[in-house]
Amino acid sequence: MKLIQYEFIKIIQKRSLVIFLVILCFVNIGIFAYVQNLDTTIPPSSYHQLQTDLASIPNHQRYEYIKTEYEKYQGFLTIEQLTTLRLNVQDNQYMIDSILSDFPDVEEKYGKLYKENHQPVYTKDLESEALFLENILNEFQKLHDYPSYIENIQAKAHMISQISIFHKENSIEEKNIQKTANDYQSRINTPITYECEKGISSILSFPITSLMIILAMMVIASSLIIDEKEKKLFSIIKITPKGQYQTMFAKCVVMFLIIGVITICMMVSELLYASYIYGLGNLSRSVQSLAQFYQCPYSLTVIEFIGLFIFIKWLAACLIGTLMLLCAIVFKNKITIMVLMIFIMAIEYGLYLIISPLDSLYLLKYFNLFSILQTDTFFQIYRNIDVFHQLISLQVLTFIGLVCLLLIMIVLTTMTYHYKRNMCIQNIEIKNFKHFSFPSLSLFQxxxxxxxxxxxxxxxxxxxxxxxxxxxxxxxxxxxxxxxxYQQYMKELEGPLTNEKEQWLLKLQKHYDNLNQQLSLISQKEKKGLISHSLSITLQQEISQQQIGEQSFQKVFQQYLDIQKNPQKQFVYPMAYQQYFIETTWTFMPTLLLCLFLLMSMSHVISYEYQNHANLVTQLTLKGRKPVLKIKLGLSLLIGFIFLMMTMFPSLFLLQQKYGFASLSASATSIQDFAIFPSWISIGMICLASFVLKILVVISIIVIIHVVGVKTKNHLLTLFMSTAFLLMPMILSYGGYHVLDAISLYPLFFAGQYISSVQGLLQILFSLLGYGILSVLGLRYLFAYYQNV
Incomplete structure (x- = not known):
């Protein structure tokens, strides 16, 4: 027990290792959060709102509720498609007839509801709403059909057992049929709860967690064996009374415990985040209430299943860890150890991908490290395996095999360690190998x-x-x-107001006014009894078809009236500018990525010489201080500009492709959100100012990181302190917590949210001045104290 304690203390005392493992956990939850927020069509809030709504509906009514809502919004979407196609009836008549033949009563059934209110409940548009409800309905349909699924298994088992070709005493086919029926017999009365499973499925199917666990395990195994090999400590350890079997067993136990802690931390952090953005529902419901696992034959609740999921993932990671320990003991070169591990993992992954579930070698697919690590797919199948004429379910067989193999690996690793001699690290020497050195003497290169x-x-x-x-x-x-x-109207009218545009707008407005008058006259005639109700509806429908697009036109006409009052304004389609400058949907994740990549890349630049003690030599040379610092700053700015372009360009490209950044030369006042600016400032000037502002923010971030690097002289401390000062306040501001707004980069990165008022502009100005002064003082500090001992 004391050996385990001592080995654990040795690991804990390695600060760089502990910090690395903590960073891995943060990176894992960061990537998880990023991936969950990628889909802007169906955001996480949609699932959370649905989960809240379902909680207020009795369980037996939830399936019908989702089915009804899906049919309604699918009808709304069909009506909207018809509305769009009827803008050009002659060209689209075939498509209109095709839709009406598929949905002949859609307008009669949902037309009135569509006119009253067709706004989506959970998403931003009808197409996304229909897609979202379709996905939920598909899940609920499996749950709704679950009792029939179980009954069919029993019925098929009974029917097949009566067929003579299958009815053979003690045959594998007979046993398989009976075992399947018996396994699912107890599931007949399994209670099914209709709840959204997006949160649970996102956690269980997230592959990056498995990758992070493997990486953590390999680093821990390396620390346990390779570090002590490099220091040649085993020659002393192995001659002590407990330096043989007990030492290696203690190392295995410590590795298992640390991997278990890391696995739990990663999974629990994902559970908490998924609970916050999606909602997890009732965790005591049966695992069959998750549509992905409705084939699971075991009596488990969701929380029990998650616990089993974590346990199996931990066992698989422990098996890889013991394999890594064995390789580290046997081989003397670090490169050989890493290449061999990569080779083994590549073979396992290749078998997992290539072998078909119906292949005779299917056990190599399922009894596979990647299959077991990706435990969600492992539990989505039901299969029985013939072992010495006895049928065992695939999951039970794999679990038993995994435990047995882990025990064998522990024994093998311990025995190998006991009999291994000369446990030290050696470099590979290749004869006749030409070693190339970096030829340039240029400081820049x-x-x-x-x-x-x-x-x-x-x-x-x-x-x-x-x-x-x-x-x-x-x-x-x-x-x-x-x-x-609306976009079509604005493309036609884009630019300054002309007589032709004015005449066209007035003509179209008169047309819509006449249509509204006709509708009013028809209603009056119906009330007076001059026309029948059916004729009134027919006439109103004909006029309504001509009114398609009136709502969009009124937005255009309001802009025309505004231009008449303010002649310096022009017709501008504002959607791209609103999405990029005002909304954070398109800009927050790229901005977060920009900050993360800057922090990770810049935290090494200054601290590298200090940690390798190279500053003791370079500071004595002629160009070892200011010339080197200038080059480092120049390269840092270049890297910062590269990251800025790579993170911002995709969003700009997508918006340009869909909406277009038109009328850059028009007055900024042409867009309502920019009305505070003078009329001589163009939209292009604001775009340029926004880009320059982002460049200045990147410069400030780089300077601050370098100042912290000179002050701390440590890479990890630089990374943590810079993250705490630069990134955390911005994330808090984005989340609605404005405690640290005074030092946050949020007003500079998301200046569009502040430009609608004088107070907002002042906040941008104060933030810019503050970080500008901080950057200037930081540069003075860098040139004064860089490479001082």
Whole structure:
């Protein structure tokens, strides 16, 4: 017991290792949060609101509620499609007839409801609402059909057992049929609870957690064996009374405990976040109430299933850990150990991907480290395995095999450690291998090599590109019919008001006024009994078809009236500017990514020389201070500009593609949100000012990080202190907690939310002055104290 305690203390005392593991946990929950917020079409708030609504509806009525709502909004969406197509009846007649043939009574059934209120409840537009409710209905449909599913299993078992070809005493087929029926027999009366499962499924199916657990486990295993190999401590440890079996067993136990703690921390943090944004529902409901796991034959609640999920994931990670320990004991070179582990994991992943579930080698697919780590897919299947003419379910067999293999690996690792001699690290020496050195003596090229390759900034650049490509691929944009019509109007009218535009607007307004007068006359005639009710409805429907787009036109006409009063204004379609400058949906996640990549890439730049004690040499040279610092600052600004362009460009491209940043030369007052500016300021000037402001913020962030680096002389401290000062206040401001607004970067990054009032402009100005002065003082501090001992 004391050996376990001592090994645990040794791990805890390695601050860099502990900090790395903590960072892994934060990175895991950060990526999880980022991925959950990628879908702007159906945001997490939709699921949370639905979960709240379902809680107020009796369980037996929830399926019908979702079904009714889906049919209603699908009808609304169909009516909206018809409305859009009827803008050009001649070209779209075939499509209109096709839709009406598929949904002949849609306008009769939902037309009145559509006119009264067709605003979506859970999302921002009708298409997203219909898609959201369709996904929920598909889940609920499986739950609704669950009793029939169980009854069909029993009926098929009874029917097949009567067929002579299957009815063979003690045959595998007979046993399989009976075992399947018996396993599901107890599930006949399983209570099914209709609740949204998005929160649970997001946690259980998130693959990055498995990757982070593997990474943490490999680092821990490396720390337990390789670090002591490098220090040649095993030659002393192994001659002590408890330096053989007991020491290795203690190391295994410590590794298992730490991996267990990390796994629980990662999963619990995801549970808490998912509960906050989605809602988890009643965790005591049966696991069959999750549509993904309705085939699960075990009597488990959701909370018990999550516990089992974490336990199996932990066992798989422990097995990989013992494999890593064994490799670290056997081989003498770190590169060999890492290459071998990567090779083994690649083979396992290849088997997991390539082998079909129907292949004769299917056990290699399911009894596989990746299959077990991705435990959610493991429990979504039901299969029995023939073991010595006895049928065992796949999950039970895998669990038993996993435990047995883990015990075997512990024994094998302990025995290998006992009999292994000369446990030390050796470098690989390859004969006739030509070693290349960096040829340039240029300070600039040397610093480039150091920052981009030694400090791995190029990997962050590649990761940023990957994340942005992923985001670009998964960000849909939807416009309802009214918005499309409005956009078409604005494209026709874009620019200053002319006589032709004015005449066209007045003519169209007169047309809509005449239509409204006709509707009024028809109603009056019906009241006086001059026409029948059916004829009145027919005439009103004909006129209503001609009124399509009137609501959008009125928005345009109001803008025309405003331009008449203020001739300096122009017709401008404002959607792209509103989305980019005013709304945070498009800008917060890219801004957060920008800050994270700047923090991770810049925290090494200054502190690298201090941690390697290179400053003791370079500060004595002619160019070791100010010239090197200028190059570091220049490269840092270049990297900051690269990250700024990579994080902001996808959003700009998507908005330009969908809405267009038109009329850049028009007066800023043409857009209502920019009305506070003088008329001589154009929209393009505001866009340019916003871009320059972001560049100044990036410069301030870089300078502050470098100042912290000079002050702390430590990479991890620089990262944590800079994150606490720069990132946390901004996140709190975004979340609605304005305690640290005075030092937050939020007004500078999201200046569009502050430009509608003088007070907001002053707040931007004060923040800019504050960070500007801080940056100037920071630069003076850097040039005064850089590389001082």
């Amino acid at each position: 040397q610093e480039c090599y150091k920052i981009f390759f030694i400090q791995k900034v190029f990997i962050l650049c590649l990761l940023c590109i990957f994340v942005q490509c992923y985001q670009y691929h998964y960000v849909p944009i939807y416009q309802d019919s009214e918005e499309i019509i």
